[in-house]
Amino acid sequence: MLNSMQKDVLTEMINVYVGRAAGLLSEMVNQRIILSVPKIELITVSSADESSKHFPPIFTPGHIISSSMRFGQSFEGKAFLIFPAEQAKLLVNACLGEDLLVQVDKETLDFIDTDFDVLKEISNVILNAVIGEFGNFLDTKLEYSLPDIELIYVSESEQKILLKENTYILILHTAFWLAETQVKGVIMIALSMNSVTWLIEKIDTLLED
Amino acid sequence: MKILIVDDSRFHQNFxxxxxxxxxxEGELLLANNGMEGFEMFEKERPAFVLTDLLMPERNGxxxxxxxxxxxxxxxxxxVSADIQKSTREEVKxxxxxxxxxxxxTNETASELIALIKETSHA
Known part of the structure; x- marks a missing residue:
């Protein structure tokens, strides 16, 4: 469905958008952010049902903090920002200017309202920065849902559960690391079929120019 | 001078x-957690400035x-919003x-915000 040029353009777009988002996060935590090269995976609904192998491995199995925002109306999908739970604690501490060297006990993960509030605000800034650029690119206005945030346990076989409830087909994912705290996060954006088609058509007009 | 801050994030409020x-x-700061609370406080306190987020429960910005x-x-x-869409910027304008x-x-935009409040309040 995506030819190499389209994939190249889309990868570069994500790279730029996430780069800007990382710049904002860098301001919030006062640390340098290192980005990975984005990966784009186009999957059919049937292949998503058949196997979880197409879904990006989020992390090793364990607790994760998943923050997500739905967006629509005409360009629609769902964006996720995911951190391993113990690293999310370090990120909160970095934002609050607290001790970065504190060891977080994986067994006694205890998130309080303040932690979720900070993580929700981080995801609000990061996901808006990425999704909003798609709105600008397509010249359409996106409406956002309030961010949902949850602490969940994900086993290896359950990693696709995050996207299961919808029949999304284009998965864009990228990872970033905070240099000082080694916190790793993943951004995933799942788009509906119609939205993917719209995006590809717009990319094609860009390539024709 | 009363300044009302409306944001559902306590973290951003504190910031x-x-x-x-x-x-x-010299500012007397008032806090509200959503648009509904924000409007009630606006009616009651009549602040000189309202700083508001957009994406909030109850009533949005x-x-x-x-x-x-x-x-x-x-x-x-x-x-003051995370929404970077040009269309949103035009809408609120x-x-x-x-x-x-x-x-x-950022340090730069915070300075601009402070300067704007000072200029407008002296106008």
Whole structure:
């Protein structure tokens, strides 16, 4: 469905958008952010049902903090920002200017309202920065849902559960690391079929120019 | 000078409070957690400035802006939002916002915000 040029353009777009988002996060935590090269995976609904192998491995199995925002109306999908739970604690501490060297006990993960509030605000800034650029690119206005945030346990076989409830087909994912705290996060954006088609058509007009 | 901060994130509220306390110590800061609370507080306190987020429960920032402007067309409402869409910026401008700043506020944009409040309050 995506030819190499389209994939190249889309990868570069994500790279730029996430780069800007990382710049904002860098301001919030006062640390340098290192980005990975984005990966784009186009999957059919049937292949998503058949196997979880197409879904990006989020992390090793364990607790994760998943923050997500739905967006629509005409360009629609769902964006996720995911951190391993113990690293999310370090990120909160970095934002609050607290001790970065504190060891977080994986067994006694205890998130309080303040932690979720900070993580929700981080995801609000990061996901808006990425999704909003798609709105600008397509010249359409996106409406956002309030961010949902949850602490969940994900086993290896359950990693696709995050996207299961919808029949999304284009998965864009990228990872970033905070240099000082080694916190790793993943951004995933799942788009509906119609939205993917719209995006590809717009990319094609860009390539024709 | 009363300044009302409307944001569902306590983290961001605290961040703005720190900046305003540092650079506008004469400001009397009021806090609200959503657009509904924000409008109730606006009606009661009639602050000189309202700093509001957009994406909030109960009533969003656009609704709050409409309500405030219907109540007082001269009210000074400044939007501070993570939404980076040009269309959103144009929307709040049309609704009568005094200015739009993107979250997170940086040293540079925080300075611009403070300067804007000082200039407008002296105008």
């Amino acid at each position: 703005v409070v720190k900046i305003l306390n540092k650079y506008l110590p 656009q609704d709050l802006l409409r309500l405030i402007k219907a109540c007082d067309s001269n009210a000074s409402v400044i939007v 049309q609704l009568g916002a005094l200015a739009f700043f993107n979250k997170p506020l």
